Amino acid sequence: MKLNPTKCVFGVPSGRFLGYQVHQRGIEVNPEKIQALAKMVSPRTLKDVQKLTGCLASLSRFIAKSTDRCLPFFKALKKRKGVEWNEDYEKAFQALKDYLGQAPLLSKPETGETLYMYLSVSKAATSSALVRQEEGIQKPIYYTSKALLPAETRYSPAEKMALALITAAWKLRPYFQAHKIRYLPWTAIKAQAVANFVAEFTEPSIEVARMMVEQNKKVFKWQLRVDGSSNTHGSGAGVVVSTPEGDSVECALRFDFKATNNQAEYEALIAGLKVCTVLGADEIEIFSDSQVVVNQVLDECQARDESMITYLELAKELIGRFKEYRIVHVPREENEQADALAKLASATINIWPKSISMIRLLQPSIVRFTICIGLIPLQNTL
Incomplete structure (x- = not known):
């Protein structure tokens, strides 16, 4: 037995492997196959169509919706009287050549x-x-x-x-x-990501368009605005819940423990979700000015710290209790009410407006048993 030297090359930045071009950027189609397809003239006989479908079969993993794109050619093979190459076939053939001409690249x-x-x-x-x-x-x-x-x-x-x-x-x-x-509903995916998916992987249809419009314009009955604050004086969170009747429930949380900014943001979200659950909300729209929290909830970035992973799991567990939800990142200036409550809770003052519920959180929410002392003013109210 003797090894083929050309197949025993290691430690190279790129090379051809199993008919594919493999390099640091990912896996690419063999350029020779792309060139052969680009130079191919429009099929005129049954044998030409068979040759075309054979080439496309080896490239199927690189082609989005390959069956739909190649369907006209499969239909042509079923005709017993030979192939009558018409305008529809030619249009599909040229569209496929244009698609493959963009050098599809698969990521690793x-x-x-x-x-x-x-x-x-x-x-x-x-x-x-x-x-x-x-x-x-x-x-x-x-x-x-x-x-x-x-x-x-x-x-x-x-x-x-x-x-x-x-x-x-x-x-x-x-x-x-x-x-x-884990299943992600449409509401858990950013609108732009959904739009890109619909454009790339689905057929244009009235039903898809209607669903997209309804989802993007849907007005949720319950709205939740949250914000967390952490500074040298302390940490706190602000929660504002808007009900379907137009009422507003405001709540400030003061932490009796040290918390980072991201932990404070999660505490605000978790507290707000609990308040909405108690009030009987079944669908909510959540607004937060924390890009980290929003992206982690949407699975657009990963939580790596152990405490952040635990916070994320708890937040998703609470969100999963609602029939429908949408979480949106907003600038801080559009979240002023919750931001003001969070700053008030993290300040050193011991007096606050009578209309605001001030809650002391003795332990982080991720601790199995959490004790809260609520509605206890430390001094006279304003």
Whole structure:
């Protein structure tokens, strides 16, 4: 037995492996295959179409919704009287060449990072996209697609979506086995990310457009504004809840323990969620001026510190009790009411307005047993 020297190269920054171009930026299509497809003339015979579909099959992992893009060619193969290349076929062929001409690049997942799976269904196929997020940009790792059988085309939209998930789980089994799985509704994804997904992976339709418009313009009955503050004098949080009746519930929390700015922001969010739960809210819109907290709740960045991970888990547990929610990052000047309460709670003064509920939090919320002493003015009220 003798090894092929050309296949025994190690420690190189880039190279060809299993027919793909692998380098530090990710996995790329073999340039020779792209060039061959770019130079290919429009198929005229059945054999030409078979050659085309064969080339596309080897590139399917690089093509979003590959089955939908290649559907006209599959239909052409089913014709017994030969191929009659028409305008629709030519349009699909040129669109595919333009798509592949942009040199599709698949990213490499890093150990321990969160991956996202997008599912899409059409009248003729199911598709999925596995992506990772890097510096706020979502980059594809793998695309899957499956043509629907005649019986499957009669499935309901929910059944087609379940089939898309099963297909993705089967084709991407190593990724599913190596990660915990959590479902994210539309409301937990930034509007721009949803819009990008709809544009890339779904068919333009009135139903999709209606859903996007309704979600972006939806007015939530309950609104929660939170803010945390930490300085040399102490730490505190401010919570403002707006009810469907137009009433406002204001609450300031003074901490009897040291807290960082991010911990104070989480304490504010957790306290606000508990207040909304007690008041009977079923859907809420949350406003916070903490970019860190909002991004971590939306899974756009990871919590690495042990205490922050615990805070994040508790916040998600409380948010999960609501039927629907939306969390939005706002500038501090648009969160003045909660900000004022947080500064008041973290100050050294011992008097406060009578209309504001001042609560002392003796221990962090992530401690299993937390004791709160509420509505106890230290001196005469104003």
